[in-house]
Amino acid sequence: MRFEYVFAAVYFIVSFWLIGKISFIKNADLSVVQIRLLFAFKITSGIACAYYFGRLPPIGDYLNYNIEGNRQYNLLLLNPALFFTDFKNDISTYGIGGLFASSNSFWAYLRFNLLYKFIAILDLITRGNFYLNSAMFSSIVFFGHIAFYRIYSQIYQCHRVIILFTCFLLPSLLLYTSCVHKDGMVFLCTGIVCFIFFRFLAKTETPRLSFVLFFLLGIAIIFLFRNYVVLALIPAMLIAFISKLLPYRKSRILITGHLFFAVLFFLSGNVNSSLNLPAAVVQRKADFAALGEANTNISTKELLPNVGSFINNLPQAINHVLFRPYLWEFPMFGVFLTALEIFLYQLIFVTFVFFRKKRANVVNVFNLFGCSFFINMMLIIGYTIPNIGAIVRYRSIFWIFIICPLLCNTDWGKLLSLITIKCKQLKKNCLHAPEDWR
Numbered sequence: 001m002r003f004e005y006v007f008a009a010v011y012f013i014v015s016f017w018l019i020g021k022i023s024f025i026k027n028a029d030l031s032v033v034q035i036r037l038l039f040a041f042k043i044t045s046g047i048a049c050a051y052y053f054g055r056l057p058p059i060g061d062y063l064n065y066n067i068e069g070n071r072q073y074n075l076l077l078l079n080p081a082l083f084f085t086d087f088k089n090d091i092s093t094y095g096i097g098g099l100f101a102s103s104n105s106f107w108a109y110l111r112f113n114l115l116y117k118f119i120a121i122l123d124l125i126t127r128g129n130f131y132l133n134s135a136m137f138s139s140i141v142f143f144g145h146i147a148f149y150r151i152y153s154q155i156y157q158c159h160r161v162i163i164l165f166t167c168f169l170l171p172s173l174l175l176y177t178s179c180v181h182k183d184g185m186v187f188l189c190t191g192i193v194c195f196i197f198f199r200f201l202a203k204t205e206t207p208r209l210s211f212v213l214f215f216l217l218g219i220a221i222i223f224l225f226r227n228y229v230v231l232a233l234i235p236a237m238l239i240a241f242i243s244k245l246l247p248y249r250k251s252r253i254l255i256t257g258h259l260f261f262a263v264l265f266f267l268s269g270n271v272n273s274s275l276n277l278p279a280a281v282v283q284r285k286a287d288f289a290a291l292g293e294a295n296t297n298i299s300t301k302e303l304l305p306n307v308g309s310f311i312n313n314l315p316q317a318i319n320h321v322l323f324r325p326y327l328w329e330f331p332m333f334g335v336f337l338t339a340l341e342i343f344l345y346q347l348i349f350v351t352f353v354f355f356r357k358k359r360a361n362v363v364n365v366f367n368l369f370g371c372s373f374f375i376n377m378m379l380i381i382g383y384t385i386p387n388i389g390a391i392v393r394y395r396s397i398f399w400i401f402i403i404c405p406l407l408c409n410t411d412w413g414k415l416l417s418l419i420t421i422k423c424k425q426l427k428k429n430c431l432h433a434p435e436d437w438r
Contacts, residue, residue, distance in 0.1 A: 004127040049178035050131045055314045062179045069119025069243030070128040100280040102287040111225045131379035137180045156408040166404040182225045187397040193218040232376030235261040238371035278305035284384045296388035309322030317382030325388045338392045352406045355415045370401035
């Protein structure tokens with residue numbers, strides 16, 4: 001038997017034994033059996049997604065990352081000192097400028113180098129096996145799912161089934177956090193950061209030192225892998241914190257806060273040319289376009305680093321990130337499934353609008369944060385990415401912030417009663433209709 005399977009078996013056996021004993025997991029108010037079933041489901045999903053991505057032509061990011069990680073693994077075995085210091089090559093080549101650049105920058109390539117080195121560490125157990133790497137990575141990302149479950153199960157204490165679904169089973173979220181990729185790392189750290197921030201909003205005492213350290217570590221990892229996520233995260237946190245302090249309507253604080261940060265966004269270039277955020281967004285879009293044509297590329301308007309151009313591109317950005325792909329848009333089964341997913345999310349929103357609970361807990365301060373963060377990320381994705389496949393993957397880890405509150409604040413009983421009444425009326429009309437109508 002190959003040794004990697006033995007090592008992996010030991011890892012998973014120990015993991016299943018420990019997973020129900022870790023205090024962070026135990027405090028999720030789930031039974032040990034439920035925890036282990038969810039854990040097993042996440043690991044199985046990792047293997048299934050690895051099988052799916054491993055057979056897509058041509059070779060995609062996931063397999064390429066695994067190959068690069070294996071090269072780093074060989075470097076770790078042959079020259080451990082160089083493994084931990086070869087970042088210097090990019091520093092000497094590009095310097096430490098270009099913090100928000102998406103190419104030709106130390107920071108742009110650092111996110112890939114860190115991911116490759118993380119895979120190399122997994123390879124110490126798996127020896128580069130793509131399926132085992134995906135399974136192990138899924139077992140780590142599981143903590144991010146638990147973090148979100150703990151948040152929403154405290155806000156909505158009577159909706160555990162809905163919360164379990166949204167925190168563990170959203171299709172695109174499950175798909176894109178099951179194989180080793182930046183998305184899974186960002187989701188994991190976002191979950192931990194949001195959990196600590198939720199605890200901070202809910203309580204008045206000074207946060208514990210361990211929480212502060214994990215919060216800072218999570219922010220640092222998110223910044224290293226996708227720095228623009230932090231740019232969306234921090235304003236949302238400030239808006240939520242101000243909402244907690246000030247006795248004004250939360251909707252007004254949300255709108256005012258976004259207007260304030262929009263002004264800062266467009267003035268950033270006047271402070272420091274290297275922090276010119278509009279120019280960084282324009283350059284990021286150009287870098288995506290430079291990757292070449294793909295099967296799911298979409299046409300976009302020209303974007304310039306000024307207020308007028310961003311306003312002119314706003315409807316298109318919203319359309320791309322919240323409505324595309326359309327059900328009829330691409331003749332590919334995988335794209336159709338993603339179109340079906342976003343169509344269902346749109347139906348959930350419409351249902352919420354018409355069947356919102358009278359005492360809906362939408363205005364919870366954390367939901368204000370989640371809504372603000374979701375809006376920020378959707379705008380960034382909509383403005384910068386001209387490819388449907390990439391849009392679907394990038395937005396997948398942020399749906400949880402909006403879908404869970406919508407589902408939990410919809411009066412499904414009222415909707416079911418209305419459907420039942422309409423069905424009875426329709427049946428009655430059919431029974432009393434003239435025979436030649438039947």
